[in-house]
Amino acid sequence: QVQLVESGGGLVRPGGSLRLSCAASGFTFESYAIGWFRQAPGKEREGVSCVSRSGRLADIADSVKGRFTISRDNTKNTVYLQMNSLKPEDTAVYYCAADRRNWDCRTTPNEYDYWGQGTQVTVSS
16 A cells, blocks of 8 residues: 655754655655655644655755755655754654656645655754
């Protein structure tokens, strides 16, 4: 069955780094764009970054631009989100999701077909 499993979350001090991974199985990974989203308590889910099927196209939210980088390895069916210079406002549950319809990638949640269970990222001193 389709599975997206996030890992790499945790507790980190402000200014620190984490690398999230999204491991996919049960579908043709290279046929799907992958997005990262986050949701903080009491807030709506927001798009953080996305990468197209080939990995050649990507988008990133202004709030994390210059600090977060997305990449994908189609040989490992995995997408990564490298997060540097973390801030307390980055605290959220981070989700990855897969989109089969778009040739590019989108950071709008309703474009996505499959979702992982999420991984908690907490930035605090």
